[in-house]
Amino acid sequence: MEEDYRIFMGKSTIQKYLQLRHSGIKEAQLHHHPAQIRLAAVGKNEMNEHIDEHYCLASVKGVKSFASAFSQDVVLISQDDKAKDPLGIAAVEKTFKTLQTANEPVSVPDHDFPKGAKHKLIPSVYLVINPSNTNDSLRSGKMRIFVRPEYFLGTPCETHMVDLVKITEEESFHEFTYHDGIVKPIWCLLTNGGPDKNPRFLANIMKYVLLFKKLDLDYLTVRTHALGQSAYNPVERSMASLSGKLAGIVFNAFNYGNHLGNMNGQSTIIDKKLARKNFKHAGDHLCEI
Known part of the structure; x- marks a missing residue:
């Protein structure tokens, strides 16, 4: 931990963090924060058959x-x-630790349908995987998250293509995206098969073609999981713990003032400039968490 994360822990502290074999001994009574870390299993009983x-x-x-x-x-x-x-009026503050344990099964819906008038932030998550890792789960790599306001942008296919190009431009990802000074010519994308990423639709195919030409690729393939079974997607398993905790948080939507008004009995945005400021503040708060 000191070498990889610049965190030094004394021997006595490590003994308190590591779970002991026998729970009845005196040292075990001092143990706290139990966390058995291993690859999270996918609960098949929580997924629909297809x-x-x-x-x-x-x-x-x-x-x-x-x-x-x-x-x-x-x-x-x-x-x-x-x-x-x-986004709304936050009643309480909520903090948590981002830790995935073996006893926390992956059970999250494929899609989250908004109940409000598009007052939500959408984290688009990309796990750039190290393909040389022979681990069966293929989860080692680096994660990139883009946060967008649903009202102004949403997540159509073109936004995902912009994200992928942005990842290639970031120096921290060059170890995964570049080889011999050029973008790697073979790209493999794993998605959940949603309408904004599914290669069955012509609109999405056109966006993938633009990505293919933009990056000057030799081969591009998009593989999807069956409907209702995206828990097998590596990024889903990596983010399962965080997703469950974020689902219980409401961010302040009116930090700089109320941008909503009542039209025809419905709340709509009447000040888009103020709305953008409020969305940006909420997005910054989400990134801090």
Whole structure:
């Protein structure tokens, strides 16, 4: 921990953090913060069955094997939009620790449908995976999160393409996206099959073609999981713990004043400039968390 995270812990502190084998001994009574860390399992009983589930899983496993075989030339990215975070009047502050434990199963819905008038923040999450890792889950890598206000932008397919180009431009991701000074020519994308990313739709295909030309790729493939089974997506498993906790937080939507007005019995935005400031403040607060 000192070498990788610049955190030094004394021997006595480590003994209190590590769970002891026998719970009845005196040292075990001093133990606190129990956390058995390992890969989170996917609870199959929480997912819907689908006629194409075996085909989709085989397709995703095939592209993972392909990426491992050509790791020097492959960019492997798992992407998804997480739980929309509502904006309103926060009654209480909520803090938590971002820790994924073995006893916390992955059980989150594929999509979160807003109940308000698009007053939500949408975290778009991208897990750039290290394809040379032979781990079956293929989760080691680096994560990038883009936060957008649902009212002004949402998450159409073109926003995801802009995000992917932005990732290639960031120096911190060059170890995953560049080889010999150029963008790696083979890209493999793992998605949940939502309407904004599914390659079945012509509108999305056109955006993928633009990405293919923009990055001058040789090969681009988009693999999706079966409907209702996106918990198998690596980014979903990496963010499962955080998603559940963010779902219970309401961010202040009126930090700089009320931008809403009543028209035809419904609350609508009447001051877009003020609304953008309020959305930005809420987005900054979300990023801090």
